[in-house]
Structure formats: structure tokens, C-alpha cells
Amino acid sequence: MASxxxxxxxxxxxQGAVTASRLLAEAAIIEGQYVHAFPNFGPERAGAPVTSFSRISPEPFTEKIEVYNPDIVxxxxxxxxxxxxxxEGLKPGGIIICNYEGKLESLKHYFEGVDSKIYKISGTRIAREELGINKPNMIMLGALLKVVQIVKLESLIKVTKERFKGVIGEKNTKAIRRAYNEVE
Amino acid sequence: MAKxxxxxxxxxxxQGAVTASRLLAEAAIIEGQYVHAFPNFGPERAGAPVTSFSRISPEPFTEKIEVYNPDIVxxxxxxxxxxxxxxEGLKPGGIIICNYEGKLESLKHYFEGVDSKIYKISGTRIAREELGINKPNMIMLGALLKVVQIVKLESLIKVTKERFKGVIGEKNSKAMKRAYNEVTGNGTI
Amino acid sequence: MIEPIVKGMTGDEAVAWAAKQINPDVIAAYPITPQTIIVERFSDYVNDGLVDTSYIPVESEHSAMSACVGASATGARVFTATASAGLALMYEILYVASGMRLPIVLAVANRAFSAPINIHGECTDQMVCRDASWISLFGESAQEAYDETIMSFKIGENPEVMLPTMFGIEGFIVTHALERVDTLPDKTVKEFLGDRRVIPACCTFNPFAVGTFGSLVLQDNYMELKRQQEEAMQKAYHVTKNVMAEFSEISGRDYEIIEKYNLEDADYAFVSYGATAGNAKAVVDRLREKGEKVGSLKIRLYRPYPVSDIYEALKGIKAVSILDRSATFGSPATIAQNDLAAALYGKKDVPTLHGYINGLGGRVLLLPEIEQVYEQSKKYHEEGKALTQDWIGYRR
Amino acid sequence: MKKKEIPLDIQKWHINKWGTEKLPIGGAVPFHSSYGYKTGNWSARKPFIDQEKCTGCLNCFYYCPDSAIEMQEIEGKYVAECDFNYCKGCGICVQHCPVNAIEWTKVRWHTK
Structure with missing residues (x-):
């Protein structure tokens, strides 16, 4: 269970939070892992804060409960x-990965007193440069996989290419790889 | 229970079968009796055969069942x-009261083998003469009360006058009284 | 006790007459056989100026109940009536009415569901609404139809309860049958119900306390609000008892949430509701004449289910025949038997339960047939069968 | 623009997580509780009202689904003003302005 x-x-x-959690789960599935991925159901609207969850385990699990205590945000x-x-609800020693342009130090101010490891990536900049639009969702996953390898980068790239056919998939793949290398 | x-x-x-059973029941109610009166519900239409029921008892009763075995038809x-x-379903020794112009003997042919007392009244003729229209429903009740006094004639006349205001009520009352006197049959009247 | 005014009325007319005496603020109803006469009579009263009710002619039952919800939320006293398919069409809004805690009163002329189409008496329509958080009563006769119309308002409008109330009378055999009804004077009805219901402050549309009704409530508060309904339902049990006691006092007719008939020394019993209960009592009389120790229990208040009262009434009885005039398919027991079994389970000295689905679509179960039901249950009990269910009164 | 605050007792309702005993029956929400939901940052675009052009016709005031438009008195003339704390950026006011006094401009959340 601990896995x-x-x-x-x-x-x-x-911004694609739901797509991101879904693709992360799909990547886990093609590796033979077991998943439960879902958005936080409620009144969604462009621009409103939304959350989305992926629960991933190499072994089968049966619980169907919303994620209140994530390992990774x-x-x-x-x-x-x-x-x-x-x-909120982050497990002690959990991981926070943030799309942030500024310095890592200034990011840490937001999480004072939180027992966590904090990472940052200039996701928006990468998105602008690589994709031409502000869609940093896949880029954030690339960064995530560098920090914790819950799925392999190749699996994520594979499902991304399946989902976004043609040039968009290629561009996203490139962006994911760049994020994988640039996270700090 | 037997009552x-x-x-x-x-x-x-x-023709007013439903009205008749209803007024009979209302007459019983004003005498303090207990009733359950209802038409045989189904697709009704002017001219189609219909049936209507009144269950009357001097004591309270609880059963809510359609009448399959009437005492009186x-x-x-x-x-x-x-x-x-x-x-159909008439209790042995039950009473049949018929609006019939012909002779009592010829009426009896219809009920051969049926254990019943048969009465007749020229209801249609009385209706024509007294009311001017062919509505013999109340007239038949007048005849019924002569045969079996389940309610008093006065009570019936009272509810009839309440239901049919003015001249129609008067005419019906007169017709009922006439029927009360003119009914003939093979039992004691 | 007040001297009654005796009238001959059908069940529907009795409901309409009670509604006239109550003089509700709003009625929104759509006619459907066998409820039609309630609506017809009442619209006559409106037309003749005998009541000052706003009568809303709507285009469907869904709209009827929706209009009632809106009207009741303003603090108005609201009444409506329907049957069968109409009640099914209202089903969605039934939950809105109870969820918004609006004490609407609904008269149901119990009628069978289509298909095949059938207009006659059967209580399935009301039974399927038993989980809608509505207080649910059954009436046996035109007299009870009259009385329950009046009592329903008093129960639902109690500030402790604030739940909608429905009461059922069986199609045709009660709704269209003329019976003796002892009515109360208008003044007594008005005094019994009070002028208007007590309106909890933040629960009503009015210019001085603006609020939002039926708003979106998700995981955060929904369950608390549903639990409030359950607690109100439990209070409704006591409130119904008190209202019935109070009504008995002024009317001189004994009302209880369950009606016990010859149960004191009985070995066997019938359990039923609605008009069937009257037949059961007639059969009890017949069987008592033959020396059988048998009694009858009528459930007048079906929701909230009077668990302890029913247990006290049936304690020590050997076997119970449940005459259930409502259909259920593939169920472990008939509808009334399900509730009864749950109410008695695990308690001491409880009878074995034998459920009989009967009288569907207006089919008549004659008194001798009910006697057979009794014999059957007795036999089952002697064979040691615990929970059986059966259909009765149909051709093989 | 006047200050919009949730009444104190309703604030407690949120903070103390009221249960069955305290929540208003039937889920009836008391007035002014919506002041707490500042949904203004949901929007991708915002209306900017040119108060010179505004004739005070009240069209935007009535059509705004979030009641985010308020009428202000400036130099004896009533003009519309948008409270960005509550504007979700739906653009209905832009469509309904008869004198084209409202400009619908893109907002970039990430540069906040």
C-alpha cells in the first residue's frame, strides 16, 4: 500500500490540468501500473482555480477516495x-513543483513552515519558446519526472504523441525533454 | 353484518343510474345510516350499459369492495x-325491480330459473307523463322503496329536492310518489 | 368535541371540501383520473368566490409541483393533488420540495402505473415515493380523506418538521365512492390550523430577508442538510402523534398513527394500509364469528415509519399476513413487508411475515379470498416458514 | 465603491464549519454571503468602461450575471463601474452596451 x-x-x-493528470495516468498504465485519475468535480470555468489528481501504484489497489493528502503537488x-x-494536505516531506519565473528563494517564501521539498521550472517561458502558446501542463510533467520517476519519460512522451498528433505532439515532446533537464 | x-x-x-345510486345513499345518510355508493368505473358513454351500486347499512361497516352479489337489482x-x-350474482331470494311496460308474466320469462322476487313498474310511461322526458331513474327508486323500505320515501324526496332545485324536483317528487303506489309484483308489497 | 355536519361525499369531494375549508393561498394542479374531481370541485369553489385561493392552471404535473415549490417558498399555504403517472412526473420536484423544506400538501388518488394503461386503484405510485422525504399517510375512507387533508397541513407546517406531506386514497373505490362524512365547521378547521404557518426567518422569500434557495451545495454541506431532513422526519413522528390526538379531541374520532383492531388476544393478524385495511377488518369480524383469534393492524402513517408502535402492536402474535396493494418485482418481500421485516428484525416475540401482493390495477380481493389468505399464512406458520411472499387473486 | 463584506455570523458559518444543528434549514443561503466568493481572478478578459462615453443607461448593470457592475455618481452623472473582485469576464456587458463604451481586454493571469 505504501507504494x-x-x-x-x-x-x-x-490550462490542461485535467489532461495532465490523465496523461500521467495513461503513461503509468502502459507501464503496467495501476491508476485512479480524476478531476476535482465542481463548477469549472476557464480561469477558475481547478485541481486534478492522479493516484499511481505499481500494485493493484481498490480505494476510491479523493486525494486529500498528496505526495506531490x-x-x-x-x-x-x-x-x-x-x-494544503501535503504529506510531510512531500514535493512541490511550481511553474515559477522568479528565483527559487522567493518561491520558498510562499511555503514557509511547510515540511516539503520545493522545485521550480520556468514552465511558461519554455511553453512560449517551444510551443508558442501558454500551455505549460505537459512541461510541468516533464519536470515532475525528473524529480520523482513515478513513470518513465519515454512512456509519457509516447502517450503525449498519441494524444496530440503531428506537430503539436512533437513540440510538446521537445518541451517535456527540455523541462526534464531544466528543473531546479 | 347481515344488515x-x-x-x-x-x-x-x-339515464341517471349513477345519480340514482348516489341519491339513494344520500337519503340513507340523512337518516344516519352508513353507505358506500359508487358507479362501476370504466369507459362510460351515453347509451352504453352501465351499472352503479349502493351499499347501505344502519351500522358502520369497513369493507371497501365492489358489489358482486347484490340483494336488489x-x-x-x-x-x-x-x-x-x-x-348475475343476485343473492338467492333477491329482488329484481324492472322498468317494464308489458305484463308481469312476460317479464318473468327473462328470469326463469333465477331464485328471486320480481317487480315491475311502467317507469318510462310515468316519466313521460310526469316529467315530460324519459328519465325514469328516480321513479325506479320510488318503486324500490315500496318493495323494500331501506330508506324512507321522505328522505329520498328531501335529497331529490336538494339535488334538483325548483320545478324539476317537484315533478320528480310527484313521479316518485306515483311509482311508490303503482309498482306491482309477485312478492308482498 | 364539536357536533359534526354530516354530508354524503365521495373521497375526492371530501378532499376538495376540506381544501375549501382550509382555504389555502395557492393551488397548482393538473387533472388526472381518478384525482380529477378534487381539481374540478376546487376550481368551482374558486370560480364561485367561496375561497380566495390563487388557482394556477399548469400544463403538467412537473410544473404543478414546481409552481407549488415557488409559492410555498414565499410562505404561502399550498395544496395540490395528483395520481399515478402524474406523481411519477412530479417525482423530481418531490425531492426539491422536501429538500427546500416546504410544507406542501399533496393528495394522491392512488392509481396503477402504465403499461398497460389502467386507471384503477393501487398504491404503488405513492409507495415508490416513500424515500422522497415526504411524510406519507394512507386513508381508508372518504372520512379519513377529509380528516387527513386537514391534519397534513398541521403536521407539515410544524416548525420542528417543515416537510411536505402526501396522503393517499385509493382510486375509485374511495375517490369516487359516496360515503357518509362527518365534517367540521369552517371555523373549527381554521382554528385548528391557525392563521398561517410559522415561517422560520431565513427560509422564505420576502423583501426583508433576501436569500438564495436551492443553491448549489456539494460535498461540503449536502450531507448535513440531508441529515437535517432525517431529524425532521423523526420529529414528524411525534408531531403526527400529537396532531392526531388533538384532532381526535375536536372531532370525536379516534386517530392514531396505527389502528389496532382486535389485536389484544389475537394469535394471527393482518397488516395493511388504505382501503384494504377496511376489508381486513370485515374479514376479522367474519373470522372472529368462527372463533378464530385474529386481528388487524392498519398503518396510517407510512413515513416516518412507526417502528416501536408496530412492534408493540404485533408483539406475541404468531403470524402476520400483509395485504399489500402495491407491486414490486424481484424483491425479497412485498413493499410493506420489507419495511415491516426491517422494523421487527432482531426483536423478541415477533411474528413470521407472509406478504401478499393483491388488488393490482383495481382487481377486487373478495372477503372469502382474504379468509384464504389467513388460512394460508396459518399453514405457512405451522410449517415453520419464516418470510414468504406471494401474489393472490390472479388467474394462473 | 462601497466595501463588500460577508456579515459576521455567516463568516462564522464558513470558519467554524457548521453542522446539521446550525446550518439554515433547507440550505437557504442568507443574503450577502456571496461577497465572500471573489471570483474576479477567474477571468481571461476584463471589461474596461470608458466613463466619458457611458450614458448611464443601466443596460450593463441589469445584464451582469454577477452583479459586478455598480453605478457611480461622478460630477452629477451616473456612470457604470466594474468591480473586478467579482467580474468573471463573461463579456455580456460588452455586448449590451449601446454606445460601445466598454472595451473587452485580455488579462494575463501569469503576470500577476
């Missing part, structure tokens, strides 16, 4: 940092 | 005699 990893993705409606949008309790 | 009297009224849609329309099983 279950809960990932929460915080984003804003339209991925923040797709830095504007959430002030508004939403990002670290 | 419950079940009356079935056979007529045709539009009232036939408002003689044209039903060939079509409908008038005596």
Missing part, C-alpha cells in the same frame, strides 16, 4: 500561489 | 333485459 503515489495538479481552467500557474492553499 | 343491503342499478349511460331500461345478465 501508492498521489499527485495533485493545481492549475486554472483551460504540481502548480501549473504561479498566480495561484497567493490565492489557493497550495500546500 | 348490509347491496343495491345494483342497471341502466344505460345518460334495479333495471332502469327494459332494453337491457336481453343484452345484459341482469340477475
Amino acid at each position: 501508492i503515489v498521489d499527485v495533485r495538479i493545481n492549475g486554472r481552467g483551460g 504540481v502548480v501549473i500557474d504561479s498566480s495561484l500561489l497567493g490565492d489557493v492553499q497550495i500546500a | 348490509i343491503v347491496d343495491v345494483r342499478i342497471n341502466g344505460r349511460g345518460g 334495479v333495471v332502469i331500461d327494459s332494453s337491457l333485459l336481453g343484452d345484459v345478465q341482469i340477475a
Whole structure:
């Protein structure tokens, strides 16, 4: 049971948080892992804060409960940092990966007193440069896999290419790889 | 329990069978009796054979069951005699009161082998003469009360006058009284 | 006790007459056989100026109940009536009415469900609404139809309860049958119900306490609000008892949430509701004449289910025949038997239960047939069968 | 613009997580509780009202589904003003302005 990893993705409606948690789970499935991935059901709207969850385990599990205590929190949008309790419910020693342009030190101010490891990636910049649009969801997953290898990067790239056919898939793949290398 | 009297009224849609069973019951109510009166529910239509029931008892009763074995059958329309099983379910020794123009003897042919007392009244003729229209429903009740006094004639006249205000009520009352006196049959009256 | 005014009325007319005396603020109803006469009579009263009710002619039962919900939320006293398919169409809004805690009163002329289409008496329509958080009563006769119309308002409008109430009378055999009804004077009815219901402050539309009703409530508070309904239901049990006691006092008719008939020394018993209970009592009389020790229990209040009262009444009885005039398919027991079994399970000295589905679509179960039911249950009990269910009164 | 605050007792309702005993029956929500839901940062676009052009016709005031438009008195003239704390950026006011006084501009959340 201890091998279950809960990932929460915080984003804003339209940024692809739900797609990200879904693709992360699909990547786990093609590796033969067991998953439970779902958005936080409620009134969703473009721009509104949303959360989405992936529960991943190499062994079968049966529980069907929403994720209240994630191991990993991925923040797709830095504007959430002030508004939403990002670290809420995070397990002690958990991981926070944030799309953040500034310095790592200034990011840490948001999580004072939280027992966690904090990582940052300039997701928005990478998205602009690689994709041309502000869709940093897959980039954040690339960064995540560098920090904790819950699935292999190849699996994620494979499902990404399946989901986004043609040039968009290629661009995303490139962006994911770049994020994998640039996370700090 | 034995005091419950079940009356079935056979007529045709539009002749007032339902009104008759209802007024009979209302007459019983104002005398302090207990009743359960209802039409035989189904697709009703002017001219189609219909039945209607009144269950009357001087004591309270609880059963809520349709009348399958009436003590008394009232036939408002003689044209039903060939079509409908008038005596169906009638209790042995029960009473049949028929609106019939012909002789009592010829009426009896319809009920051969049925253990019953048969009465007749020229209801249609009385209705024509007294009311001017062919509505013999209340007239048949007048005849019924002469045969078996389940309610008093006065009570029936009272509820009739309440239901049919003015001249129609008066005419019906007169017709009922006439029927009360003119009914003939093979039992004691 | 007040001297009654005796009238001859059908069940529907009795409901309409009671509604006229109550003079509710709003009625929104759509006619459906066998409820039609209630609506027809009442619209006559509105037309003749005998009541000052706002009568809303709607285009369907769904709209009827929706209009009632809106009206009741303003603090108005609201009444409606329906049957069968109409009740099924209302089903969605039944939950809105109870969820918003609006004491609407609904008269149900119990009628069978289609298909095949059938207009006659059967209680399935009301039974399927038993989980809708509505207080549910059954009436046996036109008299009870009249009385329960009045009592329903008093029960539902109690500030402790604030739940909608429905009461059922069986199609045709009660709704269209003329019976003697002892009515109360208008003044007594008005005094019994009070002027208007007590309106909890934040629970009503009015210009001085603006609020939002039926808003979106998700995981955070929904369950608390449902639990409130359950607690109100439990209070409704006591409130119903008190209201019935109070009504008995002014009317002189004994009302209890269950009606016990010859149960004191009985070995066997019938359990039923609605008009069937009257037949059961008639059969009890017949069987008593033959020297059988048998009694009858009528469940008048079906929701909230009077568990302890029923246990006290049936304690020590050997076997119970449940005459259930409602259909259920593939169920472990008939509908009334399900509830009864749950109410008695695990207690001491409880009878064995034998459920009989009967009288569907207006089919008549004659008194001798009910006697056979009794014999059957007796036989089952002697053979040691615990819970049986059966259909009776149909051709093989 | 006037200060919008949830009444104190309703604030307690949220903070203390009221249960069955305290929640208003039937889930009836008392007035002014929506002041607490500042959904203004949901929007991708915001309306900017040109108060010179505004004729005070009240169209936007009535059509706004979030009641985010308020009428302000400026130099004896009533003009519309948008409270960005509550504006979800639906653009209905832009569509309904008869004098094209409202400009619908994109907002970039990430540069907040």
C-alpha cells in the first residue's frame, strides 16, 4: 500500500490540468501500473482555480477516495500561489513543483513552515519558446519526472504523441525533454 | 353484518343510474345510516350499459369492495333485459325491480330459473307523463322503496329536492310518489 | 368535541371540501383520473368566490409541483393533488420540495402505473415515493380523506418538521365512492390550523430577508442538510402523534398513527394500509364469528415509519399476513413487508411475515379470498416458514 | 465603491464549519454571503468602461450575471463601474452596451 503515489495538479481552467493528470495516468498504465485519475468535480470555468489528481501504484489497489493528502503537488500557474492553499494536505516531506519565473528563494517564501521539498521550472517561458502558446501542463510533467520517476519519460512522451498528433505532439515532446533537464 | 343491503342499478349511460345510486345513499345518510355508493368505473358513454351500486347499512361497516352479489337489482331500461345478465350474482331470494311496460308474466320469462322476487313498474310511461322526458331513474327508486323500505320515501324526496332545485324536483317528487303506489309484483308489497 | 355536519361525499369531494375549508393561498394542479374531481370541485369553489385561493392552471404535473415549490417558498399555504403517472412526473420536484423544506400538501388518488394503461386503484405510485422525504399517510375512507387533508397541513407546517406531506386514497373505490362524512365547521378547521404557518426567518422569500434557495451545495454541506431532513422526519413522528390526538379531541374520532383492531388476544393478524385495511377488518369480524383469534393492524402513517408502535402492536402474535396493494418485482418481500421485516428484525416475540401482493390495477380481493389468505399464512406458520411472499387473486 | 463584506455570523458559518444543528434549514443561503466568493481572478478578459462615453443607461448593470457592475455618481452623472473582485469576464456587458463604451481586454493571469 505504501507504494501508492498521489499527485495533485493545481492549475486554472483551460490550462490542461485535467489532461495532465490523465496523461500521467495513461503513461503509468502502459507501464503496467495501476491508476485512479480524476478531476476535482465542481463548477469549472476557464480561469477558475481547478485541481486534478492522479493516484499511481505499481500494485493493484481498490480505494476510491479523493486525494486529500498528496505526495506531490504540481502548480501549473504561479498566480495561484497567493490565492489557493497550495500546500494544503501535503504529506510531510512531500514535493512541490511550481511553474515559477522568479528565483527559487522567493518561491520558498510562499511555503514557509511547510515540511516539503520545493522545485521550480520556468514552465511558461519554455511553453512560449517551444510551443508558442501558454500551455505549460505537459512541461510541468516533464519536470515532475525528473524529480520523482513515478513513470518513465519515454512512456509519457509516447502517450503525449498519441494524444496530440503531428506537430503539436512533437513540440510538446521537445518541451517535456527540455523541462526534464531544466528543473531546479 | 347481515344488515348490509347491496343495491345494483342497471341502466344505460345518460339515464341517471349513477345519480340514482348516489341519491339513494344520500337519503340513507340523512337518516344516519352508513353507505358506500359508487358507479362501476370504466369507459362510460351515453347509451352504453352501465351499472352503479349502493351499499347501505344502519351500522358502520369497513369493507371497501365492489358489489358482486347484490340483494336488489334495479333495471332502469327494459332494453337491457336481453343484452345484459341482469340477475348475475343476485343473492338467492333477491329482488329484481324492472322498468317494464308489458305484463308481469312476460317479464318473468327473462328470469326463469333465477331464485328471486320480481317487480315491475311502467317507469318510462310515468316519466313521460310526469316529467315530460324519459328519465325514469328516480321513479325506479320510488318503486324500490315500496318493495323494500331501506330508506324512507321522505328522505329520498328531501335529497331529490336538494339535488334538483325548483320545478324539476317537484315533478320528480310527484313521479316518485306515483311509482311508490303503482309498482306491482309477485312478492308482498 | 364539536357536533359534526354530516354530508354524503365521495373521497375526492371530501378532499376538495376540506381544501375549501382550509382555504389555502395557492393551488397548482393538473387533472388526472381518478384525482380529477378534487381539481374540478376546487376550481368551482374558486370560480364561485367561496375561497380566495390563487388557482394556477399548469400544463403538467412537473410544473404543478414546481409552481407549488415557488409559492410555498414565499410562505404561502399550498395544496395540490395528483395520481399515478402524474406523481411519477412530479417525482423530481418531490425531492426539491422536501429538500427546500416546504410544507406542501399533496393528495394522491392512488392509481396503477402504465403499461398497460389502467386507471384503477393501487398504491404503488405513492409507495415508490416513500424515500422522497415526504411524510406519507394512507386513508381508508372518504372520512379519513377529509380528516387527513386537514391534519397534513398541521403536521407539515410544524416548525420542528417543515416537510411536505402526501396522503393517499385509493382510486375509485374511495375517490369516487359516496360515503357518509362527518365534517367540521369552517371555523373549527381554521382554528385548528391557525392563521398561517410559522415561517422560520431565513427560509422564505420576502423583501426583508433576501436569500438564495436551492443553491448549489456539494460535498461540503449536502450531507448535513440531508441529515437535517432525517431529524425532521423523526420529529414528524411525534408531531403526527400529537396532531392526531388533538384532532381526535375536536372531532370525536379516534386517530392514531396505527389502528389496532382486535389485536389484544389475537394469535394471527393482518397488516395493511388504505382501503384494504377496511376489508381486513370485515374479514376479522367474519373470522372472529368462527372463533378464530385474529386481528388487524392498519398503518396510517407510512413515513416516518412507526417502528416501536408496530412492534408493540404485533408483539406475541404468531403470524402476520400483509395485504399489500402495491407491486414490486424481484424483491425479497412485498413493499410493506420489507419495511415491516426491517422494523421487527432482531426483536423478541415477533411474528413470521407472509406478504401478499393483491388488488393490482383495481382487481377486487373478495372477503372469502382474504379468509384464504389467513388460512394460508396459518399453514405457512405451522410449517415453520419464516418470510414468504406471494401474489393472490390472479388467474394462473 | 462601497466595501463588500460577508456579515459576521455567516463568516462564522464558513470558519467554524457548521453542522446539521446550525446550518439554515433547507440550505437557504442568507443574503450577502456571496461577497465572500471573489471570483474576479477567474477571468481571461476584463471589461474596461470608458466613463466619458457611458450614458448611464443601466443596460450593463441589469445584464451582469454577477452583479459586478455598480453605478457611480461622478460630477452629477451616473456612470457604470466594474468591480473586478467579482467580474468573471463573461463579456455580456460588452455586448449590451449601446454606445460601445466598454472595451473587452485580455488579462494575463501569469503576470500577476
